[in-house]
Amino acid sequence: MSPAPPTAAAPDTAVSSRTRARRRSARIPYALLLPALLGLAFLVLPLAGLLVRAPWSSLPGQLSSTEVWEALRLSLICATAATGLSLLVGVPLAWLLARTDFPGRRFIRALVTLPLVLPPVVGGVALLLVLGRNGIIGRWLDSAFGITLPFHTSGVVLAEAFVAMPFLVISVEGALRAADPRYEEAAATLGASRLTAFRRVTLPLIAPGIGAGAVLAWARALGEFGATITFAGNFPGQTQTMPLAVYLAMESDPEAAIALSLVLLAVSITVLAGLRDRWMSTP
Amino acid sequence: MTPPHALDAHLRIDRGTFRLDLPLTAAPGEVVALLGPNGAGKSTALRALAGLLPLTEGHLHLDGTALEDPATGLHTPAESRPVGVVFQDYLLFPHLSALDNVAFGLRCRGADKKTSRAQARPWLERLGLAEYTESKPRALSGGQAQRVALARALAVRPRLLLLDEPLAALDARTRLEVRAQLRRHLAEFEAVAVLVTHDPLDAMVLADRLVVIEGGQVVQTGTPSEIARHPRTDYIARLVGLNLYQGTADGHTVTLADGQKLATTDELTGPAFVAFPPAAVALHRTRPESSARNAWQLEVAGLDLHGDQIRVDLTGELPLTADLTPAAAAELDLAPGTMVWASVKAAQTRAYPA
Numbered sequence: 001m002s003p004a005p006p007t008a009a010a011p012d013t014a015v016s017s018r019t020r021a022r023r024r025s026a027r028i029p030y031a032l033l034l035p036a037l038l039g040l041a042f043l044v045l046p047l048a049g050l051l052v053r054a055p056w057s058s059l060p061g062q063l064s065s066t067e068v069w070e071a072l073r074l075s076l077i078c079a080t081a082a083t084g085l086s087l088l089v090g091v092p093l094a095w096l097l098a099r100t101d102f103p104g105r106r107f108i109r110a111l112v113t114l115p116l117v118l119p120p121v122v123g124g125v126a127l128l129l130v131l132g133r134n135g136i137i138g139r140w141l142d143s144a145f146g147i148t149l150p151f152h153t154s155g156v157v158l159a160e161a162f163v164a165m166p167f168l169v170i171s172v173e174g175a176l177r178a179a180d181p182r183y184e185e186a187a188a189t190l191g192a193s194r195l196t197a198f199r200r201v202t203l204p205l206i207a208p209g210i211g212a213g214a215v216l217a218w219a220r221a222l223g224e225f226g227a228t229i230t231f232a233g234n235f236p237g238q239t240q241t242m243p244l245a246v247y248l249a250m251e252s253d254p255e256a257a258i259a260l261s262l263v264l265l266a267v268s269i270t271v272l273a274g275l276r277d278r279w280m281s282t283p
Numbered sequence: 284m285t286p287p288h289a290l291d292a293h294l295r296i297d298r299g300t301f302r303l304d305l306p307l308t309a310a311p312g313e314v315v316a317l318l319g320p321n322g323a324g325k326s327t328a329l330r331a332l333a334g335l336l337p338l339t340e341g342h343l344h345l346d347g348t349a350l351e352d353p354a355t356g357l358h359t360p361a362e363s364r365p366v367g368v369v370f371q372d373y374l375l376f377p378h379l380s381a382l383d384n385v386a387f388g389l390r391c392r393g394a395d396k397k398t399s400r401a402q403a404r405p406w407l408e409r410l411g412l413a414e415y416t417e418s419k420p421r422a423l424s425g426g427q428a429q430r431v432a433l434a435r436a437l438a439v440r441p442r443l444l445l446l447d448e449p450l451a452a453l454d455a456r457t458r459l460e461v462r463a464q465l466r467r468h469l470a471e472f473e474a475v476a477v478l479v480t481h482d483p484l485d486a487m488v489l490a491d492r493l494v495v496i497e498g499g500q501v502v503q504t505g506t507p508s509e510i511a512r513h514p515r516t517d518y519i520a521r522l523v524g525l526n527l528y529q530g531t532a533d534g535h536t537v538t539l540a541d542g543q544k545l546a547t548t549d550e551l552t553g554p555a556f557v558a559f560p561p562a563a564v565a566l567h568r569t570r571p572e573s574s575a576r577n578a579w580q581l582e583v584a585g586l587d588l589h590g591d592q593i594r595v596d597l598t599g600e601l602p603l604t605a606d607l608t609p610a611a612a613a614e615l616d617l618a619p620g621t622m623v624w625a626s627v628k629a630a631q632t633r634a635y636p637a
Contacts (some may be wrong), residue, residue, distance in 0.1 A: 185335050186374040188361040190388035190439060200387070204378040 047265065054262055055255045062259035070237050071245040072263060078153065078241060079221040082160035083168075086217050090168040091210060095198065097169070098176035109173075116166045123162050124230025131158065131231075155232035156239050160221035167220055168213035175209020176202070219271050223264070289313075290443060290475045293341035294331045296324075303327050303499040309475040309492075316490030317479045324499040325479040329445050332477060333368050334361035345475075346442050362391070364443075367436030371448040373428050375420035381407060381431045382416040388439035406434040410468070426457040433468060444469075446478035450485050462488055463636040487511070487527055488556060511604075526603045527558045537634055543601050546576040547634040555634050561594060563631035564605035566615055567624040578626040583617050593617075597625060 055062065062068070097109050115123055131138040131149045141147040149155045183205060187197035203210070225243040232239040234248065242264050249257035290309040296302070303324040309315045317325045330336040332343065334350070337358055343351040345366075350359040367388075375384050385406050389399035407416055410430040420428055429449065436444060449465060450458050466489055469476050480486050486493050487507035495503040495510065503510060511527055530539035532555035537545045545557045565571070571578055581599035588594075593612040595605045605625060607615075615623065 180374075182370065182374055183376060185333075185361070186368070186370060186376075187387070187391075188335070189333050189364075189366060189368040190435065191362050191391035192387070193362055193391075196391055201376055204376075207378075 050258065050261055050265065054258055058255060059259055059262075062256050063263065065256075067236060067245065068256075068260060068263070071240055071242050071260070074153070074156070074237070074240065075222055075242040078156045078160055079164075079218050079224075081157045082164055082221040082224075083214050083218040085157060085161045086165040086168045087210070087214060090165045090213075090217075091172050091203075094169045094172035094176060095202075098173045099181065112169055113166050115163055116170075120163050120224065120226030120228075121230050124159060124227035127155075127159060127162060127227065127231040131155075150231055151233040151235065151239060153232075153238055156228050156241060159227040159231040160224045163224050163227050164217040164221040168210075168217040171213025171216060172206060172209055175206035175213075178209075179205045215271060215274070219268065222267065288344075289346055290477070291342075291344040292332065294328050294338060294343070295340035296327055296331055296336065297339040298327075301327075301499060303331075305494075305496060305499070305501060307477070307494065309477070311475060312473055313492060314469050314472075314476045314478065314490045316486035316493050317477065317496060318481070318483060318486045318493050319496040320481060323496045325481070325496060326447060327499075328496075329368075329447050329477070329479050332443065333366050333445055334359060334364045365439075365441050366443045366445060367439055367441030369429075369432045369436045369444070369446045369449055372452050373420075373432035375423075375428055375431055375435070377420050380417050380419060381412060381423065384420070384431055385435045385438050388435060392439060403434075403438055406438045407431070410434050410464075424457070425453045426461045429453065429461055430464070433465070437468075437472070442474045444472060444474065444476040446476065448480055449478060449489075450480070450482070459635055465489060483525070484558075487525075525558045525560055526564070527556060528601075529554070529556055531555065532634060532636075535629070539601075541600075543579075545632060545634075546629040547632045548630050549632075549634040551634060551636060553636060555636055557632050557634045559627050559632040561604045561606040562592075563627050564603060565626050566595065566605055566607060566611070566617075567626065568615060570624050571626045576629055577632070578624055580622060581625050583619055583621045583623060585619055586612070586617060597623070601625075 093112065097105065097112070128135065128150060130136050131141070133139065133142055133148060133150065138149060141149070149158060179202065183201050184194075184197045187201045188194070192200065222241075223243055224241070225247065228239070228241060229244055229247075234240050234244050236245075240248070242260060246257050246260045246264070249260060288308040289311040290307065292305075292307045294303060294305045294307060301324065305317075305324070305328050307315070307328070317328055319325050327336065331338055338351050338353050340353055342349065342354075345364075349357055350364055351357055375381075376387065379387065382400055382403055385403035386394075386396075386399035389402050390396065394402065404416065407413060410433060412427060412430055412434070415423060415427060415431075418427075420431070423431065429452070433449075450462055453461055462485060469478075469489060478486075478489060480489075490507065492506055493504065493510050494501055507527065511525060528537070528539055528543075528545065530537040530543075530545070532538075532547075532551045532553060534552070535547055535550055537547060537555050537557045539545065547557060570580075579599060579601045581597040581601070581603070583595060584598045585596040586593055587596070589606065591609075592606040593609055595607060595612070595617060597603050597605060603625065607617075615621075617623065
């Protein structure tokens with residue numbers, strides 16, 4: 001990390017030749033520039049601090065511990081499983097919201113997006129009340145099948161899916177609304193049933209939207225904390241994902257917490273890079 | 284067993300303020316054009332025939348089989364109808380190659396990937412697209428995309444082919460060429476074809492019979508020449524204000540089936556159409572000595588006030604209509620039965636491939 005941050009004047013000479021033609025008239029008022037730079041610093045500085053304070057010398061030792069890899073492995077598996085679950089039920093749900101009209105559709109849509117704004121810990125409590133061992137459905141699952149979801153890896157997957165699926169549904173629904181439904185009509189006139197038309201025409205058309213939604217959902221699931229710790233607990237190797245491990249390490253061993261955070265940061269940057277290349281053609 | 288009408292339909296659809304009431308029949312091999320202004324209900328009728336829009340009342344029978352009958356609650360869904368549709372903007376599936384677009388319908392009817400492709404290939408070859416089988420739709424020109432759409436609709440061997448404004452998305456140059464090709468393919472098609480258009484020239488070139496609709500109602504039906512000769516509403520008269528003939532071109536001369544020759548300034552060979560507007564016809568009491576090479580002695584069959592013009596219906600070796608100012612008509616002292624000379628300058632005719 002370079003210790004000398006570039007001054008406001010330094011990049012000006014470098015950039016001006018490139019942008020002069022395009023933005024010559026753009027005079028930025030200081031009243032906007034100042035809070036903008038503050039905002040930028042606020043977002044970037046903590047990450048920079050993470051890098052600056054990282055215990056680089058002890059890092060290899062920190063990262064080679066089995067707990068770290070166990071937590072990372074669990075995180076990746078659970079986030080991927082949660083994304084898979086979201087795809088399985090979220091894409092059909094998005095189709096229902098985008099392509100059909102039924103009474104109360106707007107209300108259902110609002111319900112679907114609720115987890116986006118709901119504090120995750122509330123989601124965890126709600127999951128516990130329904131799927132917990134004494135929950136409305138959980139009790140029956142336990143007695144009939146002997147299935148116990150909370151405080152188990154499958155509980156992590158459920159908690160993450162609960163929080164992450166709305167991202168996928170919203171993204172796919174948007175893609176479906178943008179896709180011309182007349183392609184489905186064209187498929188129908190060629191003898192395709194609605195299911196075939198969906199599978200062979202609609203799905204390929206909205207594939208970019210599904211991909212973007214899946215990546216968003218996966219990233220959200222990877223960072224999920226509140227619902228997971230409430231519903232699935234914090235058992236190393238079973239339900240202790242990376243965010244939980246970071247939180248726990250912060251109490252006892254801050255250096256380990258920083259190391260774990262660096263790993264998550266690296267994963268996030270990788271995802272963002274993949275997202276940018278594949279799904280977002282930024283100008 | 285061939286029923287007298289391969290297509291026997293009465294399409295009645297109520298959509299609040301709009302009401303479509305369209306009786307429609309067609310014989311096997313017949314090409315019927317639904318012609319009308321925007322909002323006349325043409326596309327609604329086409330969607331109803333395809334099964335994309337349910338009938339409110341009426342019926343739809345194809346080759347003697349009932350496809351739809353609201354009275355008994357029968358509605359065969361689009362995917363179960365032996366119907367092929369060429370959509371206005373083609374709606375080729377953008378993620379599939381031209382070949383897979385054509386194979387799509389065959390696969391939906393149970394063929395596996397290999398068989399459907401093998402069956403689709405000859406259709407593309409027939410439409411002159413052999414080297415574009417692997418092209419994605421976005422790499423095709425408008426005319427090529429139109430032919431892929433036609434191949435895709437024909438590949439499932441429909442008993443009813445529907446074409447929605449098949450030439451509207453093309454530029455003027457491509458249009459001429461594609462129109463002639465489409466005409467050939469429609470002539471080869473053995474089942475019923477119904478095409479929707481607002482362009483009278485497309486309708487006249489492509490169809491055996493026109494059904495003109497306005498405001499959801501049929502205002503006139505007949506062969507292109509009947510409709511051109513005897514328009515019954517201002518809309519049709521304006522629309523089809525053309526004298527249209529079919530013949531064989533050789534250079535600057537088009538010879539009609541009965542031996543009549545028409546001189547044109549357009550140069551082409553082979554089957555051709557010649558068209559000229561009634562206003563291009565000049566009438567004379569004596570044989571004109573002008574440069575017009577197209578001159579015939581004809582008998583006045585009728586006179587009609589048409590806007591501020593007099594439309595003169597002429598019969599004889601080349602039946603045609605002429606538009607005159609009332610003053611000119613009075614000067615010629617025209618009445619039914621009068622013999623006059625009609626002439627048309629070659630420069631005012633249009634000849635194009637049939």
